[in-house]
Amino acid sequence: MALSPLAPAAFPDLPVIDGVTFAAAAAGVKYKNRVDVMLALLAPGAAVAGVFTRSSTRSAPVLDCQAKLGGDPSGPAAILVNSGNSNAFTGARGVESVKAVTHAVAAETGVPEARVFTASTGVIGEPLPHDRIVAKIGELAAAQASDGIADAARAIMTTDTFPKGAKAEVRIGGKTVRIAGIAKGSGMIAPDMATMLVYIFTDALIDQATLQALVSQANAKTFNCITVDSDTSTSDSLIMAATGASGVDVAGNADFADALHSVMLDLAHQVVRDGEGATKFVTLAVTGAKDDADANKVAMAIANSPLVKTAIAGEDANWGRIVMAVGKSGATADRDRLCIRFGDITVAENGWRAPSYSEAETSAYMKAQDLEIGVDLGIASGKSTVWTCDLTHGYISINADYRS
């Protein structure tokens, strides 16, 4: 598949996180000779937090991870991920597959089974050929390397056109705390948590409950504020592990929280930039709503509107479709207070096309690759920003025959 035109220039040079090692391998889950499985090992005592899809048809690995989070953190931990098959809607057999894989990881690495977190991503409803994964675990355990995170980022890709990574460093009390994260995601991206796979590692010292709170808080404004196609995956998982190897306690440290937020936002934006068929990256900033929840309703209604997204694909400044999406959102809105801007150009104000509106100027703006659309409802001070991409022929081509 052709590289997304919105892809970053290169995969970032991620820092080594003391206490974490990685390896990736080609297990042949769906395709031969494609690196499709990765194993990360965490030193004893690492705090592990996570957020997951709220789908009522979520996958066996998601249910298994949710049951394990918050358990005894004293032992080592492991994260095993395969692409090519989501092990979702696979009934009792799916549960057995998770057991087989987690058991094999535990047997091979000495990690307690209750600390082996797995994820699977790919086609829904096909039995996971877990024997192929189990057969590779010895190799994965033997090949562990502290600088293997880039290979891990590639191993979890499905329809992604580029691997996704982000990093941050924070100086606290004269010491450096490092964060490195990877993500996969391209289609079936709508927020009801993370809608993708994300793994973030830090050498910060932090307890599980505090880490979980930080992750959940940042998630609400990052991964839960992106959408490619309004569809919510059955497999979405974000797991964050803090090894504590830096010895720096970050509980209550605002700089660390900001750094984590920036890593999560960076990864979330990369998922949108790799949205299936995407040619435009769009920031939707809604202000003046009754409250933040109402603002988010409006922003998501716009971001998920096929008519808005196709107009953006066509570089058409069709702001009437923004009005339509505001109207259908269910949020409190007063047509006669509504203002809409494309970049710095006010296109509509007070329920009517702006007197200064210039079709030529707005059309020229629409040719940019990164667009910002602002909607002010003029009601109160609720606000929300979400990110999305356009809807193109590329999306149809990718999804009309993905499974075949």
Place this chain on the structure above:
Amino acid sequence: MALSPLAPAAFPDLPVIDGVTFAAAAAGVKYKNRVDVMLALLAPGAAVAGVFTRSSTRSAPVLDCQAKLGGDPSGPAAILVNSGNSNAFTGARGVESVKAVTHAVAAETGVPEARVFTASTGVIGEPLPHDRIVAKIGELAAAQASDGIADAARAIMTTDTFPKGAKAEVRIGGKTVRIAGIAKGSGMIAPDMATMLVYIFTDALIDQATLQALVSQANAKTFNCITVDSDTSTSDSLIMAATGASGVDVAGNADFADALHSVMLDLAHQVVRDGEGATKFVTLAVTGAKDDADANKVAMAIANSPLVKTAIAGEDANWGRIVMAVGKSGATADRDRLCIRFGDITVAENGWRAPSYSEAETSAYMKAQDLEIGVDLGIASGKSTVWTCDLTHGYISINADYRS
């Protein structure tokens, strides 16, 4: 634009409804030499009912109609509709346009202004050149004909590829009551009422309140159960007029209610069959839900899923995406009770691919033009049926440059 492959063979031969006349004309609202305005005149005493979009950014004509419904029915009535411009998000000027048009109709025809109902459909946010419409009203009044409904159906089209009509006749007490309806709609079709323009006429005798109740009830299971693209129009209006000319009182008559329901369902299906870019007509039947509302949530989540719709376009029996859509719907669902069928083929049962599943058989079924997908949640007895179409390159092509 090419005729939809799902179009009916011909426009039906609609019956004359005693007490209603029609005329259509080319006013040049957006394009020259395109019939884009229609005027229907109703004999004194006709009961007029309606349902409208619930969009918070609904158009000036919609607000005007909503204010007028239920008024004194003793005088004659008129319905004037233009295509090419929706007069939506046009501020105070939009209200003035409605006044100018309704005033002109009243002056030319003697219909009280409070009984002149208008609608406008087309681009949002552009001033309506109402002078062009006003200039044609004399011609429209002079050309009234009882058999002009087919021309009226053509006058209200926008991106529609065929005019839409439906009819029914009911024998009550040895007399015949007739119903004739027309509709337009192709994109920006999602139910929050009718999401299109619909005009239905009958010679039945019925009071306004009873007619309104009948229309609202049928609407809930017809126009509110279709979706093309999940986007809700700012202009949707359904108006039904009963002239009483047959002298047959239909209040409480189940046959009449059934006949009205069948006309509305027929028109609703035609809108889906003319869905922008549609190549498949899909019936989604959800059963076994907690209640009917939950069943509708599931049906709509499937019908609006871009991933489900693109799979159908690709004739791909990708039932895993149905599982995904059930999961994201927010309805009560138990993965391990879920059953899915494509036509008569059970593809999944009890949370797992059906043992009898045959990829070849299911793929062969997907090649049909009309598809039925059944989902049984296995929870209780709530049910809902909705109708939709696929999402194709045609939709992208039509909408990436509609306004230009």
